[in-house]
Amino acid sequence: xxxxxxxxxxxxxxxxxxxxxxxxKELLKNPLWKIAYVCDTGVAARQAAASMAPExxxxxxxxxxxxxxxxxxxxxxxxxxxxxxxxxxxLNSGKHVLAEKPxxxxxxxxxxxxxxxxxxxxxxxxxxxxxxxxYHKMAIDFIRSGEIxxxxxxxxxxxxxxxxxxxxxxxxxxxxxxxxxxxxxxxxWYADSEYATYHAQGVRMWSYTDPWWLQVHGTFLNGVVFDIxxxxxxxxxxxxxTHNCYVDVIGTKGIARMTYDFKTATVELHGVHNTIKKxxxxxxxxxxxxxxxxxxxxxxxENLGYPTLKDSVIASDMxxxxxxxxxxxxxxxxxxxxxxxxxxxxxxxLTQGYGLPLKNIIEExxxxxxxxxxxxxxxxxAQPAQL
Numbered sequence: 001x002x003x004x005x006x007x008x009x010x011x012x013x014x015x016x017x018x019x020x021x022x023x024x025k026e027l028l029k030n031p032l033w034k035i036a037y038v039c040d041t042g043v044a045a046r047q048a049a050a051s052m053a054p055e056x057x058x059x060x061x062x063x064x065x066x067x068x069x070x071x072x073x074x075x076x077x078x079x080x081x082x083x084x085x086x087x088x089x090x091l092n093s094g095k096h097v098l099a100e101k102p103x104x105x106x107x108x109x110x111x112x113x114x115x116x117x118x119x120x121x122x123x124x125x126x127x128x129x130x131x132x133x134x135y136h137k138m139a140i141d142f143i144r145s146g147e148i149x150x151x152x153x154x155x156x157x158x159x160x161x162x163x164x165x166x167x168x169x170x171x172x173x174x175x176x177x178x179x180x181x182x183x184x185x186x187x188x189w190y191a192d193s194e195y196a197t198y199h200a201q202g203v204r205m206w207s208y209t210d211p212w213w214l215q216v217h218g219t220f221l222n223g224v225v226f227d228i229x230x231x232x233x234x235x236x237x238x239x240x241x242t243h244n245c246y247v248d249v250i251g252t253k254g255i256a257r258m259t260y261d262f263k264t265a266t267v268e269l270h271g272v273h274n275t276i277k278k279x280x281x282x283x284x285x286x287x288x289x290x291x292x293x294x295x296x297x298x299x300x301x302e303n304l305g306y307p308t309l310k311d312s313v314i315a316s317d318m319x320x321x322x323x324x325x326x327x328x329x330x331x332x333x334x335x336x337x338x339x340x341x342x343x344x345x346x347x348x349x350l351t352q353g354y355g356l357p358l359k360n361i362i363e364e365x366x367x368x369x370x371x372x373x374x375x376x377x378x379x380x381x382a383q384p385a386q387l
Contacts, residue, residue: 009295011098011263012037012065013056014086014260016045021029023075024052026288037065038077062086066093072298075100075117081105081171086382087113088170088209090122096298097124098291101181103309105171110313125294130186132293135265137248138278139256140190147271149253154190154226156183160243162232162355163345165208174210176202176326177319182229184316184322187228190249193220195318202326205233206340207333216322228322232355236343241353254281 009032013020016038035056038049049058049109057064065071066089074098075274076083084104090097103126104110106280130136143151169230172178188195198218202211213231222224234241248255254271260282269276283289290306297304350356 008032008034009069009072009298009373010034010036011073011075012068012071012078013049013075014039014062015076015082016040016049016066017046017077020045020075020077021048021052022100022190022285022287023077023291024049026291028053029076030291030295032299033291036068036071039065043368049143050122052317062088066090066095069094071095072292076100076103076116078241079171082279084109084113087124088116090232091116091120094122096294099124099126101126101128101312102172102177103312105376107313107317107320110316113274113312114310121295121297123303123306124309125290125306126309127285127287127290128182128185128307128312128315129284129286129290130291131189131311132285133265134280135258135260135267135278136186136189138267139247139258140237141268142256142274142276143190143249143251143267145253145272147269148249148251148256149272151179151191151251153222153250154187154224154229155248155250156187157229158183158245159213159229159231159234160245160354161234161236161241163224164232164236164340165210165212165356167344167347167357170269173233173320174323175212176214176230176323177316179232180214180228180323181319183228184319185228185311186319187249188314189222189224189311190247191220191222191224191226193224194314195219196221198322198324199329200326201329203231203233203321204329204331204333205231206335206343208340211323211326211331214326216326220327225317234300236348237339243354272349307339 010109011027011033013024013035035053037057037059038053039059040046041060046058065074076097078087079101083099087103102110104111188222196219198216200216202214202216204317205212213233213295214227218228223313234244246259247257248300256269258267262282264279265282293304294306297306347357
């Protein structure tokens with residue numbers, strides 16, 4: 001077992017693209033963490049790491065992290081197809097793991113990893129960020145208190161312009177898996193039960209190969225009914241972009257609902273004894289909460305509330321099953337490929353919008369620190385897999 005000194009955990013980060021940098025930012029803020037290593041095969045990413053975390057050792061060989069017995073935790077923030085081998089190395093070298101989802105590029109491997117983690121004494125958390133959200137916790141506590149009577153119906157929608165096909169999904173899968181698995185997890189969390197039945201329908205927007213909008217409805221084992229709607233198809237070419245994101249929970253006596261605009265979230269609770277409305281910060285990926293809870297859990301030797309790997313694998317498995325059900329039910333082609341080309345062209349120039357391509361983030365960083373990227377000005381575009 002790796003020992004820590006002075007209640008500070010040493011972490012080695014693997015993958016320093018968009019997500020790796022978001023984690024790095026929050027880890028540097030938290031006194032429970034020390035970034036010991038940052039590993040990335042991209043030169044520009046390593047330059048970014050050296051600038052952000054000057055006390056860390058920046059490397060291109062991940063094995064250095066696994067071989068260092070003083071490293072407590074490994075952060076796996078590259079793409080999904082790289083995570084299985086890295087996760088096994090972490091377990092074999094006695095290190096705890098923080099990872100992005102999904103933990104593998106296929107569900108068979110995910111379940112094999114879940115079994116390995118179950119047999120290990122190491123703590124592993126996957127960033128199912130909704131589980132760290134104040135607004136969901138508040139609504140679930142209200143529901144569990146009996147204020148809305150017996151839970152009956154869960155309705156979830158997450159529709160934005162968002163990522164287009166070919167914009168960074170890759171091994172993470174189509175949008176209902178890459179993004180939609182979060183909401184598959186949310187519905188299961190609210191229901192406090194496992195999925196029983198489902199029927200899905202998709203639409204192949206712009207006649208793309210995969211459905212880019214999907215709606216699924218069904219039941220849980222406890223009889224609760226659900227529907228989930230997800231798609232990055234919402235007003236891409238609108239003069240002013242908008243979105244439609246909500247959770248609406250209906251009981252036999254009352255309701256709990258929430259909406260968000262990616263800046264703030266609003267919870268409205270209408271119970272038999274209490275009526276509550278609260279608006280507060282949305283807090284995007286909630287990484288600050290995740291790294292804090294995970295550190296405290298490792299130091300305490302027990303899970304104090306971090307999202308588990310098993311929850312992520314169940315969500316991934318069900319998202320794939322629902323997606324495949326939509327495909328098997330026939331997904332009509334609506335729209336023309338030329339429209340997708342128009343949207344893609346517009347997204348390359350947008351500076352305000354939803355889920356913009358990563359190049360805009362990189363360009364923003366370049367403007368703030370121009371010398372950081374001068375050595376390899378095209379590296380990010382040439383090697384998107386490193387992001």
